[in-house]
Amino acid sequence: MRTQKAAGGRQRAVAGIALALLVFTAGTARAADEPLADAKALYAAASFEDALAALGKLDTSSAVTPTALEYKALCLLALGRTAEARAATAALVTVSPSYQPTDTELSPRYLTLLTDTRRQMLPAIAK
Numbered sequence: 001m002r003t004q005k006a007a008g009g010r011q012r013a014v015a016g017i018a019l020a021l022l023v024f025t026a027g028t029a030r031a032a033d034e035p036l037a038d039a040k041a042l043y044a045a046a047s048f049e050d051a052l053a054a055l056g057k058l059d060t061s062s063a064v065t066p067t068a069l070e071y072k073a074l075c076l077l078a079l080g081r082t083a084e085a086r087a088a089t090a091a092l093v094t095v096s097p098s099y100q101p102t103d104t105e106l107s108p109r110y111l112t113l114l115t116d117t118r119r120q121m122l123p124a125i126a127k
Contacts (some may be wrong), residue, residue: 039054039075040071043075048075051075070099089114093114
C-alpha cells in the first residue's frame with residue numbers, strides 16, 4: 001500500500017512539473033511575440049518611433065525574422081530614414097531572398113525598395 005501511495009505521489013509530482021513547464025514555455029513564446037505584435041499595432045497607428053522601439057525589444061533571433069525586418073524598414077521609410085530602411089531591406093533579402101509580403105496594402109515606396117534591393121542583391125546571393 002505504501003509503495004502505491006509513493007508511486008502515485010511521484011506521478012502527481014511529475015505531472016505537476018510537466019504542467020509548470022508547459023505553462024512556462026507557452027508564456028515565454030507569447031512574451032517573445034508581444035514586441036512584434038506591439039510593433040505591428042503601433043505601425044498601424046502611425047506611431048513609427050514607438051514601433052521601432054518595440055522592434056528593438058525583440059530577442060536576437062526574432063529581430064531578424066522577415067516580418068520584423070519588414071516592419072523595421074516600413075517604419076524607417078515612414079520616418080524618412082531611407083538609408084536605414086535600405087539596410088533593413090537588404091538584411092531581409094539576405095535572410096529570406098524569396099520572401100513575399102503577405103500584406104497587400106503596403107507602402108508603394110516600400111514595395112519599390114524591396115524590388116530594387118532584390119534586383120541588386122539576388123545575383124550575388126544566387127552565386
